Amino acid sequence: MNAFQFALRLLRRDWRAGELRLLASALVIAVASVTSVGFFTDRIERAMARQASEVLAADLRIESNRPLPEILVAEAERLKLPYARTLSFPSVILHRDTTQLVQVKAVSQGYPLRGQMRVRDSVDGEDREAVTVPASGEVWLEERLLPLLNITLGDSIKLGKRSFKVARIITYEPDRSANLFRLAPRLMVPTGDIGETGLLGPASRVRHYLLLAGPPSLMDDYRRWAEALDIGGVEVEDIRSARPELRSALDQGGRFLRLAAATAILLCMVAVALSSRRFVERQSDSSALIRCLGASRREVVQIFIVRLLGLGLIASLIGVLAGLGVQTLLIRLVGHWFSSQIPAPTAWPLVSGMITGILVLIGFSLPSIIRLGAVPPLRVFRRHLDAPPISYLLFLAAALLSLSILLIWQIGDDKMALRLIGGLLAGLAILLLISRMLVYLLAPLRNLTAGSWRYGLASLSRNPATTSIQLTGFGLGFTVLLLLAIVRVDLLASWQGALPDDSPNQFLINIQPQEVDAVDALLAQGGIKTNGLFPMIRGRLVSIDGNPVSRDNYENPRAQRLATRDFNISHATQPQSDNKIVSGNWWTETQLHEAWFSVEQGLAETLGIPLGAELEFEIAGSRVKGRVENLRTVEWDSFNVNFFVIGTPGLLGARPATYITSFYLPKEKRRLLHTLVQRFPSITALDVTALMTQVRTIMDRGALAVESVFLFTLAAGLVLLYAGIQASHELKAQETAVLRTLGVKRSVLLLSTLLEFALLGGLAGLVSAALASAISYSLAHAVFNLPWQLDLSMWFSALLFGALCVGIAGTLASRTLLNTPPLVTMRKI
């Protein structure tokens, strides 16, 4: 016998007869969900990253304090990558007798490669997108320079040896924010004119930039190539290393989208496990007959495995194609929210969808299918004879292995995946235990009731295995759905809460100590509230535990950069409200004199600073030593004033400092800025409204993506619901036919079915609420860093939702049984 050919023939017949419909549907939805989520998240993440690339005005930025080697440009040209050059340096401009320190930026044609620059053609005009860069002989500048120099558009200013006409006001410059606190007012000139200014001498403090844009794979290739050149003083940056506040929003969003994809897989895994069980039950007769007709056990297993894998391949293929279609619709739906074009799909989600389909099938179907080989041939005479029960150990091992591989792979975050797996395993054990208890407790109850209640309770307690499986399946399904719902609500709330409308949009830096009171008073007079004025000290980290800090000690580019730059450090008696101490303790009133530091956790990880380490900073020519007393997390996307390193007042209070504050300035009070700058010329005012809008846009679009992905998990949940209800279909069909033959009224049976499924769903909902709360607590604390609180109303809602959902769906699915004549049902069984 050619088992392979025979199996394929059987598969064709099964497919046509609809025998594999449920298993195939579960698999198609699983693969379609994973594929569409994969495509969607891949493309949206890349679109979000591209949008976030605006803060670099490029996908990749190469920076150096020396002219960049031509080989870097030559390689970009070879790869046909769009590129632009920029230069940045501080200088002084002159208008009549007034001079002003500015941050000059020279830009070449093509700038910016990502995002857009916005300008105004007059002081009171509307801003618009700038489609070119300044023409030769022209400069564009920031509005705050106008009152400082007392000039207006069309006037002439002098930069170095050359005069320029002031042509436009810059209102938004995508990469402006990258060096937020180091910028004097911006002056933009074309690169072609910069030579004539004579400002690029050997001693000038010029930063040279090469901006590049292109597909992620090419960017990665270029980045690796450039880093391998190991040119001294050259830094390669992408968005993830550029801005912590955007990185935080992007990472949160990415983590959630991956969690949503994993949730869809989990739901479908349970659906596949339930449908496989039903398939095996329905195929037991077939297995017995085939063995009776002369097939060996090995051949029977072979026949079913080939059928299973054949089904897996076909369903996965349909799934990936469906996923491809669905993601196209979704991208159309949300694509217009993104300013840039959504990147084209890559082939990887297709491959990963196929692998997912096969892995789900192997992990959750194979052990049941192998069991088919053990159906005794004598079953042809005695239908009650079944295969020996499946080894729970084998089933668990296969399921756990497949689950672990898929979750760790799909989520891409070991910590989150392991917490999820741990929570689900505990959930599985609890659900199995509860279902056993339920069966045990319900058995005596059915004797105390009558009519519909009696039949409903009897159905649950008479079939302990099916009840257990249904309760566990529904329970796991509800758990992951609730979990996703909780995390989603918390995440969206935290995103929206992170940037309320009155978030600070202005920073004042370089406030001298003697100006603090006057600035504070002026702001108060103007009706502006601040969170306070914070001392800011420039310091360079020179040693950790006595070991000198050097760029060479680190491989991570961010660490290399941090090792060589000055930090803004501060001293404080209390931590900022958006800071959270994650290890160690903040100092008390009596400890303010201690020589202690508080370090931001991310910085500590990057530079390898453990709690208790002794740090040495060089501040204004002298050395300051202190111990790391605590590590803290910082909500960088809050736009509050925050510092990587904070010292005790006793340690840093006497060091020379300038002050910084942030506040929300409504549009109608913008004149106040002009007054401030004129009265305190040394103060630099930075308007971050545009940057905030940028972050808010990313978060809004991220939220939309999150909502869309959630729909997939709901679809997967519906399949699971159907599979769970179908698990008892044959048994229910038989019971219904017998009871109707015996004269039980249709209405009684309908009500008993409703009660049976509602009880099952309600209990599954309640248990899953408890499980989802526990897992979400763990994820909120350890992975998403979100606030968490127990929500008992959610438990009640879950109970009600479970009872209604399963009750109604179960009753609707069983209605056909009640409408079919008992004889027809009996003949089919």
Add this chain to the structure above:
Amino acid sequence: MLQTSSNQHPVTASGLVKFVETSAGRIDILQRIDLTVSPGEAVAILGASGSGKSTLLGLLAGLDEASSGEVRLFGTSLGDLDEDGRAALRAGKVGFVFQSFQLLSGMTALENVMLPLELAGERGAEAAAKAALTAAGLSQRLHHYPSQLSGGEQQRVALARAFAPDPQVLFADEPTANLDAHTGETVADLLFSLQEQSDTVLILVTHDEMLARRCDRRLYLRDGVLENGA
């Protein structure tokens, strides 16, 4: 494989015993059964419900293992073979007809009949199956699913499936018990007609005396003991 001179007797049983151990103690089902069936012979085994008829049929077909004693099928002692060995011995040479038809619900009548032929790797399975169904008077029902056929038609499909591979031995378990008298008669006519045409050994388990009378020999199973009929 153990081949003996008893090749002339496709089915023999000697000293066959079957009991089961339960928590309530041992239950004896069959006690020292001896049976020899000659080529082309039709043997009926009669007995009341629960007398062990189906158990005996299962043992003779190698679907179950005896507690002691020996069954030889085509001269081979089934006790010397494992389950897969017994399945291989049955392949293509043994047919079955069941009380509950045992048609696969997901397959059409034609596909059900093709099943044993395909399992045996026979070429032209479809043509042979069509011929068998035509012989059973079901040429118009080839593509119907079991749920679309009456009980009598389903059993005729089962007969076609049993005879299609041209088996040497056919085991039939209460083939008419689920049918009304008239339909049962029609099915029985078909069964014996096919059996005579193919010269197949028929071992028929039934409680229907009328059906049993159409066999060459009748045996009665009472209290686990096989007795010759009148």
